[in-house]
Amino acid sequence: MRLPAEYIGLPREEALERTAAARQKLGKDVVILGHHYQSDDIIRFADFRGDSLELSRTAAGQKDARYIVFCGVSFMAETAAMLCASHQAVLMPAMEAPCPMAMMASVADAEVAWRHVAGAWGEENVIPITYQNSSAELKAFCGRHGGAVCTSANARAVFRWAIDQGKRILFFPDEWLGKNTALALGYSLEQVAVWDPGAPFGGDPDLDSAQIVVWKGYCHVHTHFTVAHVEEARRRYPGCTVIVHPECPVPVVQAADLNGSTSYIIKQVQAAPAGSTFVVGTECNMVYRLDREQPDKTVVPLTKSFCGTMARTTIAHLLYTLESLLEGRLVGHITVDPETTRWANIALERMLSI
Ligand code: SF4
Structure with missing residues (x-):
């Protein structure tokens, strides 16, 4: 679905004013x-901001709101739709904003990998785990096979949950979060094999010595960072703290001082003494905002x-969503079929219980 012509090229100030007016009229019906x-x-119009899981949990807790307007990407809105009550509708202003990394792991490809890996290790010896940044169908796949979802904030705990049961792990779709988590748990890279869905037989990974198989997927925002960037940051900002997201490649995470989820990064900056300097390896909208909101510290990307x-969600998209609601129309309504929801929620609930 496209943005109607009258919303395209709307002057920013007008869009902001009309969004504020529409938001006020909608009141508690909308979060x-x-x-x-x-x-x-x-x-500036968000009632809540957070990472994907925080926002989905928030959505699930807003029982009074009939409409959850989720400004993010598709897998986030899908998760919110699966966790929300039946009287609520989740709307995504961007309408279509699939995360490129989530799209790197289709269920059809996951089934092929599962047959190969579980065939080699024995189905009873392997647990599939998917990062929250994945489709609802892949979450459901993990739910059906005794697996769980994880986030960058709890990946270690979810991996540990599988390992403590004596199981090996098949992890989707982010190679780097998988490897960084395995290393943090004391595994060596020799114990982590990579499944390449684009290669015959997944690139034929060595499954004899591997304890964990990670999918060859990545987030282009985070693989953009290099060790040379870290070295340059240390030259430009002596004494700085380099903090990166665990979707960054292993050498970047190893060269940094700290690594963790977006929420972790924010907490570290907020808790630091005045005068601190942070060089942050994650999406730059968040980094620039952190710098503005922590004026006694220096925060640079x-x-x-x-x-x-x-960035597909612009103020014009949000305005269109809200004004459509005022006219009684749902645009960008995200739904997930009941069977997928059932199994995906099992994988999500396993994560929440860990
Ligand atoms: S930052 Fe990376 S993981 Fe997040 S939505 Fe963009 S491409 Fe996907």
């Missing part, structure tokens, strides 16, 4: 959620890296 990587124009999919 607006904004992911940390959204632009300031969107975040490791290098400018931007998520074009997140």
